[in-house]
Amino acid sequence: MKEALFYETLGNFFVQCHLCPHQCRIANGKAGRCRVRKNIEGKLYSLNYGLVTAVNLDPIEKKPLYHFYPGSQILSLGTFGCNFQCGFCQNYEIAHLAINGDELLPEDLVKFTQRYQREGMIGVAYTYSEPAVWYEYIFASAPLLKKLGFKTVLVTNGFINKEPLEKLLPFIDALNIDLKGITEEYYHQVCQGSLTPVLEVIKTSVMYGVHVEITTLLVPGLNDTYEQIEELASFLANLNPDIPLHFSRYFPRYKFNLPPTPVESLMRAQKLARKYLNYVYLGNLPEIFNDTFCPNCGALLIRRNYFEVDTSGLLENTCRQCKNKVKVIL
Secondary structure: OEEOOOEEEOHHHOEEEOOOOOOOEEOOOOEOOOOOEEEEOOEEEEOOOOEEOEEEEEEHHHOOOOOEOOOOEEEEEEOOOOOOOOOOOOOHHHHHHOOOOEEOOHHHHHHHHHHHOOOOEEEEEEOOOOHHHHHHHHHHHHHHHHHOOOEEEEEEOOOOOHHHHHHHHHHOOEEEEEOOOOOHHHHHHHHOOOHHHHHHHHHHHHHOOOEEEEEEEEOOOOOOOHHHHHHHHHHHHHHOOOOOEEEEEOOOEOOEOOOOOOHHHHHHHHHHHOOOOOOEEEEOOOOOOOOEEOOOOOOEEEEEEOOEEEOOOEEOOEEOOOOOEOOOEO
């Protein structure tokens, strides 16, 4: 355990957490909605500090990040706990069921990462569960990794308050933010969260110049209407039309038993979003290779065959054919 950041003490041994917009008011001996920030005699503690429930060396495309060092690998690790309760959670075993993990303190993570260092391995991704509720650990370890030249990535639901986000962003190179949908109703009913703070996190991250990609899991009949897709794509395009958007296919999982998202729905969403955004991809569809094309001349920039990646269409970050500058970090 480690004493948490971003909380205040109240009377009668109560504390209030200010890490995320839930602003949990927590009684002595109880934990917040994330399950991992607990009030012990009037002090708030992080229960998952230094505890790892999953670790793998992954292609960067699995995060998914398609415009951030394509073809590279990244050490991915996660803990337990989450500040959402999404009924379709893909990693519910560790996000909502696990209550412990193997200890890997920040300095040990640095050594662990160095052991995995090889050509094409770029750094560490905090993923699998929600990294926002692992804040103290990331805030301690990410600066150490950055000092050694490693890249740091968050795969996050974006449900975090502005102050902790802004203190962390200088140590983060890229984010994939899971924009669940584009209505407050969907966030309240399906995720037990709220939309507006997530939109603010996306805006802030883009403003800070951190590389941002967005993933939206399309759940049939809940967040996949024409109007919702158009509003979501329009919001991102107003920030920057070069933001990559990944529409991911839903499959029955956790508490949801709706049938999988029809492939046709995903392809319609992609076609509509491309009216606003230059790069729109489809996930959880093995038969779709998701190549990247130049938005200026249409030339093939990046060919993807599952996790085999060919970037020969790029000359540094420009299109070889028309010399147009492209938003890809190599």
